[in-house]
Amino acid sequence: METETHAAYKSRWLPWILLLPTFVILLVFLYYPTLETFRLSLYRVAFLGIRKTFVGLENYQDLFTNPEYRRIFWNTVVYSSLVVFFSMAVGLFLSVLANQKVRGWRFYRLMLIWPYALSPAVAGVIFLFLFNPQAGIVNYFLDVLFGIRPDWLTHPGLAMFVLVAAAVWKNVGYNVVFYLAALQNLPGDVLEAALIDGATPWQRFWKVTFPLLSPMTFFLFVMNTIYAFFDTFPFVDLLTKGGPNGATNVLIYNIYRDGFEFYKTGMAAAQSVVLFVGVVILTVLQFRWGERRVHYGG
Amino acid sequence: MKRLVVVLALAALALPALAAEKVKVTFWHAFGGGRTAFIQRMVDDFNYTHPGIEVKAEYKGSYRDTLNAAILAARQGNPPHIVQIFEVGTQMALDSGIFVPVEDYVPAILKFQLEDYIKPVANYYRIKGKFNSVPWNSSNPILYYNKTIFKKAGLDPANPPKTFGEVMEACKKIEATKAAPKCITWPLHSWFVEQWIAEQGALLANNENGRAARATDVYIDSPAMRRIVEWWKAMYDKGYYVYSGKPEDWDGANQLFVSQQAAMEITSTSDVTFMQNAAFENGFELGTGFLPIPDGVERNGTVVGGASLWLTKGHPQDEMTAALTFLIWFTNTENMVRWHKGTGYFPVLNTSVKVLEWQHWFERNPAYRAAFDQLLQTKLNRATQGALLGPFPEIRTIIENMIQAIFQGKPIDQALKEADAAADKALKEYNAAVGK
Numbered sequence: 001m002e003t004e005t006h007a008a009y010k011s012r013w014l015p016w017i018l019l020l021p022t023f024v025i026l027l028v029f030l031y032y033p034t035l036e037t038f039r040l041s042l043y044r045v046a047f048l049g050i051r052k053t054f055v056g057l058e059n060y061q062d063l064f065t066n067p068e069y070r071r072i073f074w075n076t077v078v079y080s081s082l083v084v085f086f087s088m089a090v091g092l093f094l095s096v097l098a099n100q101k102v103r104g105w106r107f108y109r110l111m112l113i114w115p116y117a118l119s120p121a122v123a124g125v126i127f128l129f130l131f132n133p134q135a136g137i138v139n140y141f142l143d144v145l146f147g148i149r150p151d152w153l154t155h156p157g158l159a160m161f162v163l164v165a166a167a168v169w170k171n172v173g174y175n176v177v178f179y180l181a182a183l184q185n186l187p188g189d190v191l192e193a194a195l196i197d198g199a200t201p202w203q204r205f206w207k208v209t210f211p212l213l214s215p216m217t218f219f220l221f222v223m224n225t226i227y228a229f230f231d232t233f234p235f236v237d238l239l240t241k242g243g244p245n246g247a248t249n250v251l252i253y254n255i256y257r258d259g260f261e262f263y264k265t266g267m268a269a270a271q272s273v274v275l276f277v278g279v280v281i282l283t284v285l286q287f288r289w290g291e292r293r294v295h296y297g298g
Numbered sequence: 299m300k301r302l303v304v305v306l307a308l309a310a311l312a313l314p315a316l317a318a319e320k321v322k323v324t325f326w327h328a329f330g331g332g333r334t335a336f337i338q339r340m341v342d343d344f345n346y347t348h349p350g351i352e353v354k355a356e357y358k359g360s361y362r363d364t365l366n367a368a369i370l371a372a373r374q375g376n377p378p379h380i381v382q383i384f385e386v387g388t389q390m391a392l393d394s395g396i397f398v399p400v401e402d403y404v405p406a407i408l409k410f411q412l413e414d415y416i417k418p419v420a421n422y423y424r425i426k427g428k429f430n431s432v433p434w435n436s437s438n439p440i441l442y443y444n445k446t447i448f449k450k451a452g453l454d455p456a457n458p459p460k461t462f463g464e465v466m467e468a469c470k471k472i473e474a475t476k477a478a479p480k481c482i483t484w485p486l487h488s489w490f491v492e493q494w495i496a497e498q499g500a501l502l503a504n505n506e507n508g509r510a511a512r513a514t515d516v517y518i519d520s521p522a523m524r525r526i527v528e529w530w531k532a533m534y535d536k537g538y539y540v541y542s543g544k545p546e547d548w549d550g551a552n553q554l555f556v557s558q559q560a561a562m563e564i565t566s567t568s569d570v571t572f573m574q575n576a577a578f579e580n581g582f583e584l585g586t587g588f589l590p591i592p593d594g595v596e597r598n599g600t601v602v603g604g605a606s607l608w609l610t611k612g613h614p615q616d617e618m619t620a621a622l623t624f625l626i627w628f629t630n631t632e633n634m635v636r637w638h639k640g641t642g643y644f645p646v647l648n649t650s651v652k653v654l655e656w657q658h659w660f661e662r663n664p665a666y667r668a669a670f671d672q673l674l675q676t677k678l679n680r681a682t683q684g685a686l687l688g689p690f691p692e693i694r695t696i697i698e699n700m701i702q703a704i705f706q707g708k709p710i711d712q713a714l715k716e717a718d719a720a721a722d723k724a725l726k727e728y729n730a731a732v733g734k
């Protein structure tokens with residue numbers, strides 16, 4: 001290693017100098033805010049920091065004993081699991097279909113990827129219109145077909161469904177892109193061998209294709225988890241505002257609310273730390289448990 | 299030659315600096331869309347008639363965004379001079395310590411304007427005898443109704459329901475005659491709850507609504523609140539009340555009323571202009587009436603909603619003077635008339651009202667009449683003065699969650715008790731955080 005570095009760079013310092021901008025950016029925009037968040041979580045803060053009182057772990061104590069917050073944690077787990085599972089399952093299903101050489105495949109693929117190009121805010125507004133109880137097109141068709149008009153956003157379960165649907169719809173395109181790429185790179189000889197051995201399409205998929213896709217599945221699992229935790233704020237804000245009665249209040253939305261609407265910066269910081277630790281643990285677990293099952297092929 | 303060019307260039311650079319030693323004033327507000335342009339036109343007029351001052355108006359997003367931005371700017375030592383803050387942010391603005399009480403800075407010769415505010419407005423914004431901010435955009439909730447649907451349902455289009463019971467009766471008729479798919483809508487917003495509590499002459503918080511001293515107890519578990527939620531729940535269960543499903547969804551409620559899905563809507567008077575245009579476009583006749591109140595209680599009146607203009611501290615004397623000059627000009631008699639006509643917000647000065655009356659404005663625009671009469675008939679007491687609560691935004695969310703929980707079937711007793719405890723806790727934490 002030593003010799004290699006010296007071969008590339010004459011000076012010992014040059015690589016460090018070249019890395020410096022990256023470090024500065026990381027330090028200013030990533031490490032400093034992270035540390036500051038940890039620090040603030042130990043304070044009771046008024047007015048975004050004009051006044052601070054050290055309270056130790058009081059914020060955390062409140063977080064873990066208050067039933068409201070426990071409910072938020074639970075909502076987050078339910079919401080994230082549903083979003084991750086369905087956006088990957090639907091993504092895989094659609095990409096297997098789109099991988100077939102049917103007429104107009106280019107068009108199908110484009111249409112599948114297209115929702116990903118929309119911003120979450122636009123997607124949120126589209127779903128708001130679709131699921132509007134009185135004027136939405138979903139209820140119009142349900143009324144015509146079955147004579148029912150559910151109040152989508154007033155019922156806790158239905159509101160959660162709409163949110164999950166919106167988040168899944170938005171992210172399926174991303175999964176389709178990656179799964180399609182993976183499907184196209186599968187070794188044809190293995191599938192051919194399976195075909196010759198008389199495996200049914202069902203067997204071929206679950207015994208050959210799916211295991212071969214496992215590296216991609218693993219990668220997408222990590223990415224979708226991050227998406228479900230961090231990037232779904234606009235859907236909650238636009239569609240339900242955490243309602244009805246906090247049934248769709250997830251952690252990322254509540255952090256914003258506590259921090260910038262209710263001015264409880266200390267509480268918001270404590271929740272950010274919990275979210276941070278949760279995602280770190282999850283990622284470590286995913287690598288520990290996931291890697292073993294992943295088959296990287298030859 | 300070269301030297302001459304350099305000298306000339308330098309002179310050219312220095313010239314505007316010499317010529318335009320204007321005092322710069324920054325003004326942050328929360329009005330987007332057409333109102334941004336409207337405010338800009340007024341600011342342009344000011345700059346034109348006041349050559350020594352240059353006011354820069356900036357739209358900063360929602361009320362909350364504007365307040366956040368102002369606090370952050372003040373922390374960095376560079377706050378805007380004037381900030382628009384919503385009425386429920388009043389206690390917060392006082393506690394933040396980044397503002398000065400405006401009344402202390404108004405020169406004696408202009409004090410007359412502070413005496414000119416109509417009573418309900420002065421009542422809200424005069425805290426412990428002093429204007430801490432300049433009242434600007436003020437509104438109330440009123441009832442808008444579709445006269446065309448009323449006629450179809452056999453209801454008297456000249457006589458809108460005035461009480462909860464009458465609303466229920468009207469809804470029964472509208473449902474029976476199928477005159478409209480739904481009867482009434484309003485945003486699921488705590489603002490209406492606060493208004494209905496004031497209408498009953500009841501308080502929302504102790505220490506006289508937080509006006510005599512800092513509030514330490516929120517009154518959610520009260521008979522006044524119970525009257526409101528019992529009726530609201532019955533209206534919801536019968537399918538008379540409809541909303542989009544999202545809390546604080548003003549546009550959703552307007553959409554339901556304007557598209558004639560609902561025969562009535564309760565919303566802000568600041569929408570009068572919008573409603574008139576929408577009724578015309580959608581081909582129905584619009585009526586306005588007082589906010590319906592619980593049966594059997596005396597009508598106390600409404601609390602002034604909206605926002606006021608605050609002056610931040612820490613500016614040189616000339617900038618303070620310029621900012622005040624603008625503030626007083628911006629809310630003077632003629633500009634309040636102009637503001638009212640352009641937006642539907644109340645003309646908050648007595649002299650502006652006189653001008654409008656002299657122009658027979660209310661006769662020519664009857665939709666504004668109900669809004670304004672309701673305001674003028676408001677009794678002046680602690681209830682209609684409105685509560686001062688630090689964590690008001692959070693308490694609003696608590697109240698809205700409570701109502702949704704009641705819709706879902708949570709017993710009213712339990713819901714009120716829980717919300718009361720949650721609001722008290724929020725208040726306690728806020729008071730502790732600001733060190734009071």
